[in-house]
Amino acid sequence: MKIDDVHKSVRFIKGVGPGRAQLLARLGIYNISDMLFCYPRRHEDRSRIRPISEVKAAGVETIEAAVTATGLLRSRRGQSMLKVRISDGTGRMNIVFFNQPYLKNYLKKGVRAVFYGRVDNFKGLQMNNPEFEIMGEEEHDSVHTGRIVPVYPLTAGLGQRWLRNLIYGVIEDYSAYLKETLPTSIRARNKLLGYGDAVKNMHFPKSEYMMKESRRRLVFDEFVFMQLFIGLKRHHIRENSPGVKHSVKEDFVSSFLGSMPFELTKGQRKAMAEVSKDMASSKPMARLLQGDVGSGKTAVAAYAMALSAHNGMQAALMAPTEILADQHFITISQFLSPMGFRIELLTGGVKDKESVCEKISSGEADMIVGTHALIADTVRFKNLGLAVVDEEHKFGVIQREALLSKVPKRPDMLIMTATPIPRTLALTIYGEFDISTLSDMPKGKRSVITYWFDPSRRSEIYDFVKARLKEGKQAFIISPLIDSAKRADISGAENIYSRLKNDIFSGYAIKLLHGKMPKGAQDAAMKAFRDKEADLLVATTIVEVGIDVPNATIMVIDHAERFGLAQLHQLRGRIGRSAGESYCILISDAESNSAGERLGSMIASQDGFYISEKDMEIRGPGRLFGVRQHGFGELKLADLTNDLEILKKARDEAFRIVGSDPGLDKEEHRNIRSAMDRRFRYGHEGGGAG
Structure with missing residues (x-):
């Protein structure tokens, strides 16, 4: 048997077809390697065999006993019942x-x-439909009982016992060949x-200790390769x-500080020094x-953009x-236009895109605020020195890198997240x-009083x-x-x-805003609300970012349980x-x-860091921040919430390797290099690492 055999299709395993x-394949198992790494979703400890008397x-x-009698009966509902009498002495x-x-x-006397x-x-001790395993004359490894037993994810048509037997055979045949x-x-x-x-x-x-230690080893591997990915990418950049x-x-x-219409916080000044x-x-x-x-992240971003344009x-x-791009364009224009900088907006809704693109390519535009329209092939920068990406977790790595690759020299990059x-x-x-972390708030920023009410009190809320x-x-x-077409129990915007x-x-001026409205209608609704021509704005989560209306002091969130x-x-x-x-009324x-x-x-805290930690505990990091879109693939065993100590040690080891051997050329790192290629499907050098 060769290690290359692990890439064989599972259909060639005896009993599969x-x-x-x-x-x-529905479980993501296509070859023997997939089966080796199809880990159990949990284990059951069936190793503690108890005497029937206890x-x-x-x-x-878990009971080990001998069959003393059997009988085939019928229940009142017509079901067949095999009654087996057992004794263990x-x-x-x-x-x-x-x-x-x-x-x-099989279960004979x-x-x-x-x-x-x-x-x-049931008129005495009884087990209904238990898992069982017949013992041979000689001692041998049990698969389904008398041990800590794996329980695997299933799909319709596959039984737990069959899959466990199959994986047991693959483990016995192939685990010793893993490099x-x-x-x-x-x-x-x-x-x-x-x-x-x-x-x-x-x-x-073999034991609870081995179960914990094996998981620790495999979690360490997942983290160390993730950190190597990060470390090699960082080194390359x-x-x-x-x-x-x-x-x-x-x-x-x-000059920049003097142009700001407000006093910057200590956090903003510290972040500006770090950016400088x-x-x-x-x-x-x-x-x-x-x-x-x-x-106040926008002010720091404006400083970085002004510094680049000044150079x-x-x-x-x-x-x-x-909507967020429009808001940034307005804010940054207010900050930086008085300093003489020329600022352009480029989004899907901009009518004269050709003119804007010409200003970008000629260098007439010092700063450009936009959406993913910035990474279109028609956009050519004359000399891009800085790329700022806001709400970065809503973009993929590919989109971010597409902006950075617009010019020969890699621009400085500042990403922001609220x-x-x-x-x-x-x-x-x-x-x-x-x-860089902004931990303090600008002067005048007030806390928001938050309530949670049952829908039965809606009329009081509206009053x-x-x-x-x-x-x-x-x-x-x-x-x-947006509407209630798909969910009649939920009132749409x-x-x-x-x-x-x-x-x-x-008797009040009300506007509607959601993502399926034409761009012109969206802009009109936003302008009316921003200019105080509308008292109420009924909206979807399109207003989650990019809306800055200081006079809006109340928010009612309907069906709040539907939001993260x-x-x-x-x-x-x-x-x-x-x-x-x-x-804020929920x-x-x-x-x-x-x-x-x-x-x-939400009631208990307005601290965004506390909220973020709680959200990750509830929803998991993959759903919250999109771990896969950052190129790391799937963490099969590692838990970013509970495995912090393992992560720290794995990070130390990974960055020690990057520091001493960024090319992974040393003999002791050859297997790491091969594993990196398998896990991330990229060459670790050059653009592959980026």
Whole structure:
């Protein structure tokens, strides 16, 4: 047998064939290698064999006993019942199998077997339809009972027992041929099991200790290769990519600070100093600017863009939506136009795109704010020195890199997020970046009073909104859907708009805003609300980012249980932008524990970092930040929430390797190099690492 055999199709395994191979494909199992790494979703400890004399009803037990009698009966409903009497010398009990009469050919008088299942009291101790395994005359490894047993994910047409038998055979035949991926020095330093032993015991552990240690080894592998991916990419960007060097002069910094219409916070000044240091280097900047909603990230981005333009380079800011791009264009124009910089907007809704593109290619435009329209083939920068990407987690790596690849020299890069990054993710999906954090808020930023009410109190809520509108304030009404066509139990934005406009708020100016409206209609609704021509804005999550209306001091979120926690926090961030009190009202009859936990967290805290950590606990990091879109593939075993200590050690080892052998050329790193190629399907050098 050769290790290359692991790439053979599963259809060639005895007992599989084409039909079952198609069923296995639903589980992502196409070859023997896939089967080796199809880890159990959980384990059941069936190793503690208990004497029948100690067994009590209402518990799950493992019993080894001999068959003393069998009988085939019929239930009152007509089901066949195979009744098996067993004894282990300390006591007797019954085993009953429904609609499985063929088992009488296996469980004959005198046969010894191990039974695993729930014990109940039916005129005596009894197990119904347990898993069992017949014992041979000689000692041998058990698969289904008498040990810690794996429980695998299934699909229709595949049984747990059949799949467990199949994987057991593959593990026995192939696990010894798995190549060790990590050098002896790393394994010794971290007291790790060998790779083949870890894979084998992850499926069929010899003990609880081996189960924990095998998982620790395999989680370490997932993390160390993820960190190598990050480290090699970071090394390539910093050491091999020619960057743009900017000159930072005190008179420019003073001029910028003097042009700001407000006093910058300590956090903003610190972030600006970090950006200045990066941009003054000939190595490309790769910096993440994170801060809570309203912490002032745009001002820091404006500083970086002004610095690049002051050095004769162009700066581009890419946002995920047209509304956010429009808002950035307005804000940055207010900040920087008085300094003499020429700023252009490029989105799908811009009418004269050709003219804007000409200004970009000629260098007439110093700064360009836009959406993904910036990465179109028709856009050619004259000398791009800085790329700013806002709400970065809503873009894929490919889109981000497409903007950076517009010019020969890699531009400095600043990415921004209003969703604070939990510590584990800062070490993982953003590990290639230096991080600046805005932890303080600008003066005048008020906390938002948050309530959670049942839908039965909706009329009281609307009365409260009316009272605020009479004071001259404005309000948002948010719905998770555009219309109610697909979910009659949820009021969509269009339905709410019609009801409020024609009835409850008939005396007020109301506008509707959602993503399926024409761009012109969206702009008109936003302008009316921004200019205080509308009292109420009924909208979907399109207003999650990019809306800055200080006079809007109240937000009602309908069916709040339908939103993620971070999304709720982002929506709440649209208000509280003035000196007066602001109110966020969550309407929900949430029944699930997770929905209740989300809404409770909104009431309990306005700290974006706390909210982000809680959201990751509830929803998982993959759904929250899109781990796969960052190129890391799937984490089969590692848990970014609970495996932080393993992650730290794996990161240290990975960056030690990158520091000493970035080409992975040393003999001890050859297997790592092969494993990297298999896991990430890229060459680790040059553009492959990027």
